[in-house]
Amino acid sequence: MEKGLSSDLIIAFVAIVLHVVNYNVTAQFEYKTRYFTKLIGRNAIYYYAVFLIISALIRDHFINVAVLSDKDSIILFPTEIANMIGDSCFIFGILLNIWTLKALGIKGMYNGDSFGHIMDSPVTGGPYQFFSDPQYVGTTIAALGVAIRNQSIYGFLCTILVGVVFYISATFVETPHLKNIYSNRSYSKINFKNLKSLKN
Numbered sequence: 001m002e003k004g005l006s007s008d009l010i011i012a013f014v015a016i017v018l019h020v021v022n023y024n025v026t027a028q029f030e031y032k033t034r035y036f037t038k039l040i041g042r043n044a045i046y047y048y049a050v051f052l053i054i055s056a057l058i059r060d061h062f063i064n065v066a067v068l069s070d071k072d073s074i075i076l077f078p079t080e081i082a083n084m085i086g087d088s089c090f091i092f093g094i095l096l097n098i099w100t101l102k103a104l105g106i107k108g109m110y111n112g113d114s115f116g117h118i119m120d121s122p123v124t125g126g127p128y129q130f131f132s133d134p135q136y137v138g139t140t141i142a143a144l145g146v147a148i149r150n151q152s153i154y155g156f157l158c159t160i161l162v163g164v165v166f167y168i169s170a171t172f173v174e175t176p177h178l179k180n181i182y183s184n185r186s187y188s189k190i191n192f193k194n195l196k197s198l199k200n
Helices: 007-034 033-039 044-071 080-111 134-150 153-182 195-199
Strands: none
Touching: 007 033, 007 044, 033 044, 033 080, 044 080, 080 134, 080 153, 134 153, 153 195
8 A cells, every 4th residue: 555655656646637737727728818829929839839748748757757666566468578568559659649640730739729720620530530539549558558568557557547637638628628619710710910919
């Protein structure tokens, strides 16, 4: 039981939750205030994308710290098999995320809707033929790969939390927010040729 209260695991859990809270709060803040667009201009979405990537890397760092502190705590496979399965899952997850980025573009992948970049229609091609939220599936599978490769109980616990937090976010926060955006296109879409109008 004491092992389950490891500070490394707690920090990883906090990082997982805070990353999702971070992008939901900042996306909704931008949508309601246009603060980042007013401050930075039409390229605000690209700076925001970098911000979210850094946030995800910080989360991944703390997950890795927790996993490495708990390496080989649950031996499910011989080392060679664990490495093969883990690496395969990790690579598959990363490739799925790259495929999603290709399908959505930077604006679509990183909450561009909240920044006034409104899509004409939902994306249904690419990985969206198979998953409703492929970027979250990819990240969860990649985390599972890390857990398997290191045969870490902490890794499996982090993977479960990643999946659960993504599910809650997508179902109860992001979907209602997107419905609100696309039901009010006249407000949601920004005329980037006339950004001065946002200051009125």
